[in-house]
Structures are given as C-alpha cells and as structure tokens.
Amino acid sequence: MKLLDTFVAKVIESSDYTKDDIFYLTNRILALVGEDNAQQETAQTELIALKDELVDLAVANGKVGELAEEKDCLGAELMNFMTPIPSQVNKNFWETYAQSPQKAISEFYDLSKRNDYIKVAAIAKNIAFTTPSDYGDMEITINLSKPEKDPKAIAAAKLAKASSYPKCQLCMENEGYQGRINHPARANHRIIRMDLADEKWGFQYSPYAYFNEHCIVLNTQHVPMVISQDTFAQLLDIVDIFPGYFAGSNSDLPIVGGSILTHNHYQGGRHVFPMEMAELTQQFTFKDFPDVTAGIVNWPMSVIRLRGENKSRLVQLAEVIRLAWRDYSDVQVDVLAYTDDTPHHTVTPIARKRNGLFELDIVLRDNHTSKEHPDGVYHPHADVQHIKKENIGLIEVMGLAILPPRLKDELVEVEKYVLNQYNEMADYHKDWADAIKADHPGANQETVSEIVKQAVGQTFVRVLEDAGVYKGDEQGQAAFMRFVESVGVE
Numbered sequence: 001m002k003l004l005d006t007f008v009a010k011v012i013e014s015s016d017y018t019k020d021d022i023f024y025l026t027n028r029i030l031a032l033v034g035e036d037n038a039q040q041e042t043a044q045t046e047l048i049a050l051k052d053e054l055v056d057l058a059v060a061n062g063k064v065g066e067l068a069e070e071k072d073c074l075g076a077e078l079m080n081f082m083t084p085i086p087s088q089v090n091k092n093f094w095e096t097y098a099q100s101p102q103k104a105i106s107e108f109y110d111l112s113k114r115n116d117y118i119k120v121a122a123i124a125k126n127i128a129f130t131t132p133s134d135y136g137d138m139e140i141t142i143n144l145s146k147p148e149k150d151p152k153a154i155a156a157a158k159l160a161k162a163s164s165y166p167k168c169q170l171c172m173e174n175e176g177y178q179g180r181i182n183h184p185a186r187a188n189h190r191i192i193r194m195d196l197a198d199e200k201w202g203f204q205y206s207p208y209a210y211f212n213e214h215c216i217v218l219n220t221q222h223v224p225m226v227i228s229q230d231t232f233a234q235l236l237d238i239v240d241i242f243p244g245y246f247a248g249s250n251s252d253l254p255i256v257g258g259s260i261l262t263h264n265h266y267q268g269g270r271h272v273f274p275m276e277m278a279e280l281t282q283q284f285t286f287k288d289f290p291d292v293t294a295g296i297v298n299w300p301m302s303v304i305r306l307r308g309e310n311k312s313r314l315v316q317l318a319e320v321i322r323l324a325w326r327d328y329s330d331v332q333v334d335v336l337a338y339t340d341d342t343p344h345h346t347v348t349p350i351a352r353k354r355n356g357l358f359e360l361d362i363v364l365r366d367n368h369t370s371k372e373h374p375d376g377v378y379h380p381h382a383d384v385q386h387i388k389k390e391n392i393g394l395i396e397v398m399g400l401a402i403l404p405p406r407l408k409d410e411l412v413e414v415e416k417y418v419l420n421q422y423n424e425m426a427d428y429h430k431d432w433a434d435a436i437k438a439d440h441p442g443a444n445q446e447t448v449s450e451i452v453k454q455a456v457g458q459t460f461v462r463v464l465e466d467a468g469v470y471k472g473d474e475q476g477q478a479a480f481m482r483f484v485e486s487v488g489v490e
C-alpha cells in the first residue's frame with residue numbers, strides 16, 4: 001500500500017469528502033509533507049498511524065522541524081482534513097441531540113478520539129490503581145500522558161516571540177489554531193456551543209483525559225474563575241444537558257484552586273468518583289429549605305451534600321451556604337475567613353443527577369497560611385509533599401489523585417530501599433520509606449510493588465485530610481456542625 005494514497009482513502013472514508021476530491025486532497029497533503037517519497041510503502045491502515053508516518057516523512061523532507069511540538073502542529077493539520085468544520089460539527093451535534101442526547105454526545109466524543117484530538121495512546125501510559133480507605137476506595141493515577149518537554153523545545157520556547165493570541169489554552173480562539181512551540185496545535189480542535197443559565201459557553205473534551213469522557217466547559221470570554229450563584233446554576237444545567245455526566249468547578253482562590261485561574265471553566269465527564277459513593281454521616285434540613293435533603297459526607301474533606309428535585313432551589317441554598325462560609329471564622333479550629341481585606345474562603349462545587357434527583361456537593365475551602373504551614377494550612381503538609389505538593393483541585397477533591405510523572409521512577413528506587421537493595425532513592429522519601437519498611441518486614445520481590453503502591457494511596461488519603469477544613473475527630477465534626485447551625489437548620 002502506498003502511504004499518501006492510503007491516507008487519502010482513509011480521509012475520504014471518514015469525512016464528507018468524495019472520490020472527486022482525490023486529486024485535491026493528494027495535492028494539499030503533498031504541499032504539507034513534501035513530494036519526495038510520499039508514495040512509499042506502508043503497512044499501516046489506521047488514520048492516526050498513517051498520519052504519524054506522513055509527519056515523519058515531512059521531517060525527512062525538511063517541511064517541518066523535528067521537535068514534538070512542531071510535529072504536533074503538522075499532525076493536527078493533517079487530521080483536520082477528516083474533521084468537519086466547526087459550524088458543521090455544531091449542526092450535527094444539536095440535530096442529533098434533538099433525537100438522542102446520548103447519541104450526540106457519543107458521536108462528538110468519538111470524533112474527538114478518531115481525529116487524534118484526545119490523545120488515546122498517550123493516556124493509556126498512565127499508571128492507575130485503587131487503595132481502600134475509611135472513606136471508600138480511592139483512585140490513584142501517576143500521570144504519564146503528557147510528554148516531558150525536550151530541553152531543545154524549552155530552549156526554543158524561550159526564544160519564541162511573546163504572543164498573547166490565543167490568550168490562554170481555554171479560549172475559544174484555540175479552535176483551528178495552528179499551534180507553535182509554546183502553544184498546543186489545535187487545527188483539529190472543535191468546540192460545541194451551548195447556553196448555560198442564559199450565557200453562551202463552549203464544550204470540548206480534554207486532550208489528556210484523567211477519566212472517562214473528561215470534558216471541559218469554557219466561558220466564551222477570557223474572564224477569571226469566579227464561584228457565584230451562576231456557577232451552581234450552570235453546573236446543574238450541564239448535568240441536565242449531558243445525561244450521566246457530573247460537572248464541577250475548581251475554586252476561585254490560589255492554593256485551593258486549580259492550575260488555571262485566569263479563564264473561567266468547568267470540568268465534567270462520565271465517571272463515578274469515590275466521593276460520589278461516600279455516604280452521609282449527618283443529615284439535617286436547612287431553614288426555609290424543607291424540600292432539600294442536606295447532610296455531611298463521610299469524606300476527608302469538608303463536604304455538604306444537597307439533594308432535591310428542583311434545580312433553582314438547590315442553587316438558592318448553595319448560594320446561602322457559600323455566602324455564609326465566605327464570612328465565617330472559627331478560631332477554635334483555625335478557620336479564618338479574612339486576613340485584613342484578603343478573603344480566604346471559597347468552595348469547590350460538584351453537581352450530578354442521580355435517580356432523577358439533582359445533587360450538589362459543596363466542598364468548603366480555606367486558603368490561609370501560617371508560620372507552621374507556609375504553603376497553606378489546608379494544603380498537603382510538608383511531610384507528604386514528597387508524593388504530592390500541587391494544589392488539591394476539583395479532581396483530587398473527589399478522590400482521584402493525579403500524581404506527578406517523577407514518581408514512576410522514584411517509586412522503583414523506594415521499592416529497592418524497602419528490600420535493602422542498592423538504590424538511588426531521593427532523600428525526601430526516606431522517612432516514609434522507613435515507615436513502610438517497619439510495617440512490612442517480610443516484603444519481598446513479589447509483594448513490594450503493591451506494598452509501595454498502597455502506601456502511596458494511604459499518603460493520598462493523608463493529603464486529602466490535610467486539605468479538609470474540618471477534621472474527622474469529635475472536635476472537628478462539632479465545629480463543622482457549628483458552621484451548619486450558623487447557616488440555619490430547622
């Protein structure tokens with residue numbers, strides 16, 4: 001089989017192009033990859049694999065640089081041929097949606113995978129396992145999907161001209177963007193337009209998904225993250241529009257927020273997180289809201305769960321709780337709403353629909369710092385930062401750890417240390433590794449990997465407990481109820 005012919009045939013098979021477009025497609029692709037050896041023999045039959053060969057050919061022909069970022073730009077451009085234009089993707093989506101929401105969603109998800117926008121092969125490299133805990137089974141992922149930056153790419157990015165277009169990776173202007181050394185290739189990127197609580201928003205999938213059908217919902221304007229009454233309304237609208245999806249928002253303050261605070265966005269997907277399965281430990285009814293079931297969730301972080309039939313009633317109550325929390329301090333348990341004029345309190349909200357009822361989980365957050373905990377009183381403390389020192393954002397809050405790629409190699413060294421073998425374990429793992437050794441004196445070659453994994457899982461539980469404003473002990477839970485009562489219960 002000839003490489004270019006096979007790719008063109010596959011594009012035609014996967015798109016609205018027809019046989020009459022063969023010359024046109026062939027020539028447009030030759031312009032991108034160069035004419036030398038374009039019809040070399042190939043054993044590949046899949047579009048993405050054929051695309052990869054064409055990109056390598058373009059590098060050999062001097063049509064594109066050899067850095068991964070440069071190759072990605074051409075790769076996305078090649079996959080753009082089989083991707084309908086944005087207006088057509090939107091028309092298809094909403095026409096199908098009117099017949100079957102499920103079908104519209106799965107077709108768009110499928111397109112986002114087939115056109116190589118979602119990096120399926122890279123995501124498969126992640127290491128994932130679960131750990132039992134007092135709160136249910138936690139999910140742990142060591143994130144290996146994002147390729148490590150080549151030092152040459154880092155150097156090239158430093159030399160690249162500064163650009164503020166698109167303003168960030170979550171801006172609508174990314175749709176179709178060519179990409180460059182310091183901004184991802186988006187020629188094959190498509191965004192679904194939709195209305196949420198009377199505002200226009202965009203819907204897309206995450207290229208490096210952390211869980212099934214991981215999506216991002218974007219404000220169409222480059223405006224900062226802000227949690228307000230609209231947030232609750234919009235999250236509940238998302239779970240109404242996308243049956244089976246949850247939707248949540250990172251909070252809007254540093255330390256307790258996500259990595260991008262500059263562009264308002266939500267995340268969602270089709271995945272049942274450990275937090276969703278956690279039961280209520282206390283139940284109560286908030287004053288004036290007899291129609292909403294409320295309670296505290298058995299979870300290392302401080303979560304109030306609201307459940308009811310009526311979206312707008314949940315929105316109203318969530319806003320009452322958010323405003324109460326914003327100004328609430330409790331010195332007995334180191335809960336601090338303000339330092340001078342700087343606010344410390346916000347929430348991480350998560351919405352879902354279960355058994356016909358709407359649910360909102362309101363996770364209380366406090367980002368104040370102290371002498372003892374300069375990174376944040378409710379941030380992973382120093383003794384667990386060897387595993388996780390990044391912010392505890394929405395996904396982690398729900399019980400799915402996203403751990404840094406460095407751990408893949410570091411944990412192998414920890415295993416050798418536990419087995420008293422020669423190792424190059426980093427010093428910052430020593431106390432932890434000594435504790436593992438003491439707990440598992442009989443660890444051997446067969447069992448050590450699982451022992452270390454489970455210890456990572458237990459450390460993640462500690463990380464979440466650090467991030468929890470109200471601790472699980474009697475004093476903490478009594479303080480939690482003081483806050484609930486200050487909001488007003490019947």
Ligand SMILES: [Zn+2]
Pocket residue numbers: 167168169170171172221222223262263
């Ligand atoms: Zn933006």
